[in-house]
Amino acid sequence: MAIDPTALQDVLQLAQTCEDLARGALGVAQAQLRAQLIPQGDFDQAFGDYGIAMQRARDMYYQASHNLAQQIAQSADIKALTAQIQALNQSLAHLQKLDHVLALSFGVVTLVAAITTAIVTPGTTTLEGAYNSATALKTTFFG
Amino acid sequence: MPAIAYNGIMSGSPIRDRRRTVLALALCGVVAGCAPSLGSVKATAGLGAGLAAYQGAFDLAATYCRYASLGMTPDPQCHNLEVDAANWHAVNQALVGYATALNAMADDSKDQSQQTTIATSLGATAQIGTAWSAALDANVTAGVSQGVSTLIAGITGVYRRERLARTIRDSAEAVQAVVNGLDQNIQLLDRAEQNVAATIADTITSIQAGTSPAADRLGLAIALQGVQVELAAHRAILASYKAAADSFAKAHTTVKKGLSGLGERQADLELLKRISSDVSQIVKDSKIARTPITP
Numbered sequence: 362m363a364i365d366p367t368a369l370q371d372v373l374q375l376a377q378t379c380e381d382l383a384r385g386a387l388g389v390a391q392a393q394l395r396a397q398l399i400p401q402g403d404f405d406q407a408f409g410d411y412g413i414a415m416q417r418a419r420d421m422y423y424q425a426s427h428n429l430a431q432q433i434a435q436s437a438d439i440k441a442l443t444a445q446i447q448a449l450n451q452s453l454a455h456l457q458k459l460d461h462v463l464a465l466s467f468g469v470v471t472l473v474a475a476i477t478t479a480i481v482t483p484g485t486t487t488l489e490g491a492y493n494s495a496t497a498l499k500t501t502f503f504g
Numbered sequence: 505m506p507a508i509a510y511n512g513i514m515s516g517s518p519i520r521d522r523r524r525t526v527l528a529l530a531l532c533g534v535v536a537g538c539a540p541s542l543g544s545v546k547a548t549a550g551l552g553a554g555l556a557a558y559q560g561a562f563d564l565a566a567t568y569c570r571y572a573s574l575g576m577t578p579d580p581q582c583h584n585l586e587v588d589a590a591n592w593h594a595v596n597q598a599l600v601g602y603a604t605a606l607n608a609m610a611d612d613s614k615d616q617s618q619q620t621t622i623a624t625s626l627g628a629t630a631q632i633g634t635a636w637s638a639a640l641d642a643n644v645t646a647g648v649s650q651g652v653s654t655l656i657a658g659i660t661g662v663y664r665r666e667r668l669a670r671t672i673r674d675s676a677e678a679v680q681a682v683v684n685g686l687d688q689n690i691q692l693l694d695r696a697e698q699n700v701a702a703t704i705a706d707t708i709t710s711i712q713a714g715t716s717p718a719a720d721r722l723g724l725a726i727a728l729q730g731v732q733v734e735l736a737a738h739r740a741i742l743a744s745y746k747a748a749a750d751s752f753a754k755a756h757t758t759v760k761k762g763l764s765g766l767g768e769r770q771a772d773l774e775l776l777k778r779i780s781s782d783v784s785q786i787v788k789d790s791k792i793a794r795t796p797i798t799p
Contacts, residue, residue: 363684373695380699387706391713401715408710415703416572416579422696423569423581426689430588433595433685438678442598445675449605452667456609456660 364429372425376418383414542766544775545610545668548755551783552603555596555752558745562592564738565693571731572700592689599682599752602675609668612661669763676760683753690746694739701735704728747790754786755779 364372390407393399399407433439566589569582708725758778765771 363681363688369688369691373691376695376699380702384702384706387710391710394713404710404714411706412703415699419569419572419696419699420579420581422692422699423579423585426565426692426696427581427584427588429685429689429692430591433682434591436681436685438681438685439595439598441678442602442675442682445671445678446598446601446605449609449667449671453605453608456663456667 363433364425369425372421376421379414379418379421383411383418386414387411542610542612542664542668543772544755544759544762544779545672545766546607547776547779548752548759549603549607549610551748551752551755551779552599553607554748555603555745556600558741558748559593559596559600560589561596561741561745562689562693563589565589565696568697568700568735568738572703595682595686599679599749602679603752606668606671609664609671612657612664665766669766672756672760672763676756679756680753683749686749687746690742690749694742697735697739697742701732701739704732704735743790747787750786750790751783754782758782 387407390399390404390411394401394404562585566582566586569579569585573579573582708728711721711724714721758775759766762771762775765775
């Protein structure tokens with residue numbers, strides 16, 4: 362979301378011309394005041410006109426800035442970025458779950474191997490081993 | 505019962521060490537890029553996160569607007585600028601939030617943390633029966649746990665890179681458009697502040713040219729020059745904001761162009777070099793571009 366570059370250049374150029382004219386006229390008035398060709402009252406009038414012209418130029422910038430602020434906050438680009446942030450955060454949560462599941466799967470495989478060994482070679486030691494393996498897995502993943 | 509190796513740290517014979525390494529490498533080879541290097545994405549995200557420092561950069565525009573309209577009719581535009589500040593906060597926040605999310609997805613530093621867990625599981629299993637214990641001696645346990653851990657990190661690393669690639673590709677246009685909007689506003693407000701500064705400079709020369717007492721002329725000039733300093737400082741902030749936003753957008757585009765190399769160390773290094781050179785160029789240009797006030 363941005364102002365059309367040509368329109369922006371038009372605003373900048375127009376305001377600049379306005380400023381240049383105002384400052385040029387003030388410069389002439391200042392020179393005349395210094396040379397005492399005009400009284401202070403006339404200079405004050407010229408200074409007032411200068412102030413108004415400069416404010417007009419400033420308002421062109423401010424108006425363009427205001428329009429931009431109104432449009433950008435509602436723009437599709439901001440909405441797209443917000444959607445991407447949400448999607449990334451969801452993916453991150455999913456990734457953490459995936460990481461956990463992968464590690465858990467490996468733990469289960471080792472537990473199954475332990476139980477298989479206990480069945481193939483029955484005895485107190487092997488059964489105790491399978492129990493220990495299951496307990497270790499439970500403690501590791503579920504606390 | 506064999507000793508259990510945790511974190512793969514255990515001395516053994518060179519043959520066992522090689523066996524462990526080969527096992528780890530074999531598992532590692534299953535997935536591409538087992539040690540994903542996402543430095544260029546993190547560097548880009550870091551540039552975006554740096555925009556948080558400029559959250560209130562436009563807030564003072566309304567104040568400076570009033571500086572020049574105090575003596576005349578209050579400018580209604582100053583109120584608009586005040587209201588707009590909230591919108592600009594939201595815009596900046598969107599860029600910072602996006603960069604933060606990118607950084608979190610690119611942060612793979614915790615992906616290698618499963619090794620101890622796996623070694624523990626293997627250790628518990630190794631307590632069973634002689635045959636199983638013999639197969640899982642300390643070095644093999646260490647090798648397997650390291651290998652499986654690398655495998656898991658590899659899978660999650662691939663997921664991270666693919667997800668990032670899609671996000672960066674899909675967001676590229678929006679990031680550029682939002683940064684363009686910020687740039688334009690900076691340009692407009694900077695020009696407005698230049699206008700205020702010029703008005704103040706002209707007011708000072710007008711006071712000097714006038715017939716008011718010398719003390720008044722000096723006092724007013726000193727007071728107004730104080731405002732000039734304040735304006736110059738704010739214009740410098742706007743210039744750095746522009747440089748920071750442009751650097752982020754440029755780095756984002758660079759990473760987008762190099763997406764195929766994401767996770768490959770050499771390509772990542774090249775991207776990092778390009779990002780750093782772009783940033784220094786943008787900062788240099790922004791200093792040159794600052795227009796001084798014509799006296």
